[in-house]
Amino acid sequence: MSTHAESPLSFREIFDLPVSVDLRTAARAFGMCQGTAYRLIAQGDFPCPTVRVGRRHRVLTVDLLRALGIEERPVFADEVADGVALTLFD
Template identity: 80%
Template sequence: MNERDETPLTFREVFDLPVSVDLRTAARAFGMCMGTAYRLVGLGDFPCRTVRVGHRHRVLTVNLMQALGIDERPVYADDLADGVALTLFD
């Protein structure tokens, strides 16, 4: 595991996640190590719903964001400058 995997995700990184993420990414969002994540999944106590796909666990980003208490995506000045946010309000 490299240093990047051990640091919690920033809000910006959370908002840029795809539709679903692996358990490692979800664990980083909560600031926990993989051992804790697997233990919580095994106990059925992971902070949000996980879906088993084969031998791996996936987490829907919408469920992850809800568990983190994030209801909507904020608009950043960079998004406005790039024209991305304008499509959100049309």
């Protein structure tokens, strides 16, 4: 387990996350190292709920986004240009 913080996730990376993510990815989203994330979970202070799957922790992306203060997925200009955003609102 690495104790140094990796670079935080970019907005684009956050919005491309699957339905759930591992603890390492969730920690990156908050700008913390995995060791800090485990410590916060043990203290009951991790910023969002985690789900224990065997010996690992998973975080639902919807809970992660909510904890980051993101309630809606923004539309990026290149998605509009590609026609992706138009199908979301039809």
